[in-house]
Amino acid sequence: MLNGNSRTAFRVVVCRDHDHAAGGVDLVGLSKTLALPLVGRAELTECDWVLCVNEGQLVICASQQDKYGGPVYATLGPVGGRHFATLYRHQPLAKAIGRSVTTVVDATAGLGQDSFLIAGYGPRVIAMERSPIVAALLNDGLRRGREQNAATARIVDRISLQQGDAQSLLPLLQPPPDVVYIDPMFPPKRRKSALAKKEIRTLRTLVGDDSDAHKLLQVACAVARRRVVVKRPDHAPPLAPNPTVSHKGKLVRYDVYVTKGIAKYHE
Ligand SMILES: C[S@@+](CC[C@H](N)C(=O)[O-])C[C@H]1O[C@@H](n2cnc3c(N)ncnc32)[C@H](O)[C@@H]1O
Structure with missing residues (x-):
């Protein structure tokens, strides 16, 4: 390899x-x-x-x-004793995903931290991961998440994993999802992700740089009923020009591309 x-x-x-x-x-x-x-x-x-x-x-x-660095694994659960779901509604990711959303595809699931955040907000999440090794780690994280306390298990139960390339899997979904979320690897330098440095280094070694992310965005825009959300480091240009709106976090931003389903942008 x-x-x-x-x-x-x-x-x-x-x-x-x-x-x-x-x-x-x-x-x-x-x-x-x-x-x-x-x-x-x-x-x-x-x-x-x-x-x-x-x-x-x-x-x-x-x-x-x-x-x-040490072992890397998928952890789906509360961080620092506080539950993501209760912290989450006013955060930029929640705003980018939007209200009244029932299905979200996390097309670049990785170790599932963003899938867990999004599911914590309420929607069902289909987590797609093309690396079979990373998908195996995520599958084990989901298994352990279901065995945690009831609140965590309820959130994890809303996540289903599909192993494969989202470019091929997305067009097969019936009905199509409301939102597609994309968090591709980004070339090194001040990359901020839901994952800490060690996890990112390991993922990069295993899966490379996701240099086809712009193609995934095109497919996602053709499939999502309402919008596509792309996570970017704050210093990086958008993956495609003219996002409808961007929600800025501390070190990352979420670029929202409203798709054919709705004429007007609603937060
Ligand atoms: C930066 S990581 C995502 C981290 C994730 N957001 C998290 O919270 O753990 C990017 C992941 O997306 C996966 N990926 C990239 N392109 C993909 C595609 N077209 N289909 C499925 N998975 C993809 C990579 O294999 C990698 O594991």
């Missing part, structure tokens, strides 16, 4: 020498589904990225952890 940026060769493996009974994660099944080698700890090389179970959760980490 090649990293899309540096073209450095690495391989992703599933490591069987971990506590896989505790987490309910089937590592043998995962290695078959993802067509990744199942290896023991002694067989790991310094070029490996390792899928394994750590404290009951599916994680990925580099065998060179000093270079890339």
